[in-house]
Amino acid sequence: MKGKDIAILATLVVLTVALVLWVGVGFNFGEQPVRPLVENMKLGLDIEGGVIATYEVVTEDTGDTLKLLMQQTRDVLRNRIDEMGLTEPNVYIQGEKRIVIELPGVENAEQAIDVIGSTAQLSFCEVTPGNMVQMGDSYDESKMTVVLTGSEVADAGVTKNDQTKDINELNQYLVSLKFTADGTKKFGEATQRIVNRGGGQIAIVLDNNVISAPRVDEAILGGGAVIRGNFTHESARNLALLIRGGALPAELKQLEYNAIGPTLGRDALNSSIMAAIAGFILVVLFMVGYYRLPGLVASFTLVLYTSIILALMVALKATLTLPGIAGFVLSIGMAVDANVIIFERLKEEMRDNKLVIKAVNHGFSKALKTILDANITTLIAAVVLFQFGSGPIRGFAITLMLGIVTSMFTAILITRLILSVLARTKLLANKKLFGV
Known part of the structure; x- marks a missing residue:
């Protein structure tokens, strides 16, 4: 074996060992530990646990109007989830009128879904003279006139009422509001009208229910206001984030709700990993024993x-799901299938009494077309699944696509390179070592 061939094999072995350590084991670089790359893998809801909810948008819109409405609804839901600080959410449109929300690893899942899915149509209404409303009343257009809506609120937060003289309201949680320039003008004009006629009420209405109805005795021109309502810190925070996230452009009807515990997901992951390892060992035993x-x-x-594959999934921030593991295992089978095709062609060439090095070159050349046809066909199917599928189906498609491309690289280039180097070695250029 020439020095160049030794260098090629040594480089491949060293790089492979280093990659295996980096991806799956971890190592120490000086005094700095390098953690395994797989610890940064994004896990799907079916593995990490969490909640998945499916909603239908209640609307009579069709065509482009419906498409725009669905996009706006999805964006509002995403804004609400971002305001809640939930990690790795997945919100996507399914079909014409359905939206799916996936929240992996979330605590208090039911409460989170209730907050996210509420319509949150906020309005500030001037109560007409001679009428009085109180918290809990329903919106009545004969008693109230809308002054401004939640779209004219620039920001919302939670504060404590620590400056009141009323002992019953001391340290109660409030929702503080900051209006936009247009909202400030409208609110100021409305409160000034109320003061000019001797005082009255501003009703704050959320989803057609009065949540606060304070009396106005002086004009509020500073561009801000507060909502009182016997809030706990959590309920005040939820209302503030709904206001910041914006109102939904249409009502949502919940069709499905599933909560998956992390223990169940981890058990499924461990079972899948054990099955993959067992399958890998059986494949290795067969390949070495036969070829x-x-x-x-x-x-x-x-x-x-x-x-x-694992390194690419982390680098591309792809989510590992149980169907994704199935796609990964399937792609391993396709990689083995490519090798089987190559080795059978190689054996045919050797039976024609060709030299080992020539048999390797001819065998790979003859197998290439079959391998490309099979892999490209499967790749097209995976692209279609990714484009038109959703959730777990896309996870399956991603790992399958990555697997197909990587398997062609390792089978056609790396395997050929190693066998060509070994075939040039007299000691290993023995047809019996190739199963002939």
Whole structure:
């Protein structure tokens, strides 16, 4: 074996070992520990646990108007989730009128979904003279006139009422509001009208229910206001985030709600990993037992292949789901299938009494078209699944696509490179080592 060939094999082995350590084990770089790359893997809701809810938008709109409404609704839901500080949410449109929300790893899932899915139509109404409303009343247009809406609120937060002289209201939680320039003008004009006629009420209405109805005795021109309502800190925070996130442009009807515990998800993940490891070992035993030296090379490239796939998923921030694991295992089978096609062609060439090095080159050349046809066909199917699927189906499609591309790289390039180097070695250029 020439020095160049030794360098090629040594480089491949070192790089593969380093990649395996980096991806799955971790190592120490000086005094600095490098944690395994797989710890940064995004886990899907079916593994990490969480909640998935499906809503239908209640509307009679169709065509482009419906499409715009669905996009606006999705964006408002995303804003609300962001305001709640929930990590790795997934909000997507399914079909024509459905929206799916996936929240992995969330605590108090039911409460989160209730807050996210509420319509949150906020309005400030001037109570007409001679009428009086109180908290809990329903909106009545004969008694109230809308002055401004939640869209004219620039910000909302939670404060404590620590400056009141009323002992019953001391330290109660309030929702503080800051209006936009237009909202400030409208609110100031409304409160000035109320003062000019001797005082009255401003009703704050949320989803057609009065949540606060303070008396106005002086004009409020500073561009801000507060909402009182016997709030707990949590209820005040939820109302503030709904106001900041914006009102939904249409009512949502909940169709489905599923909560998945993290224990169940982890058990499924562990079972899937054990099945994948068992399958991998069986594949290695078959390949080495039947194809011998090429089978050993194929097993080595499968280790490299697995490490590359996991590294790519972390780098691309792809989410690992249980169907995704199935796609990963399927792509391993396709990688093995590519090697089987190559090795069978290689054996045919050797049976024609060709030299090992020529048999390797001819075998790969003859197998290339079959491998490309099979993989490209499957790749097209995976792209279609990714484009038109949702949730777990897309997870399956992503790992399948990555697996197909990586398997072609390892089977066609790496396996060929290693076998070509070994075939130039007199000691290993023995047809019996190739199963012939």
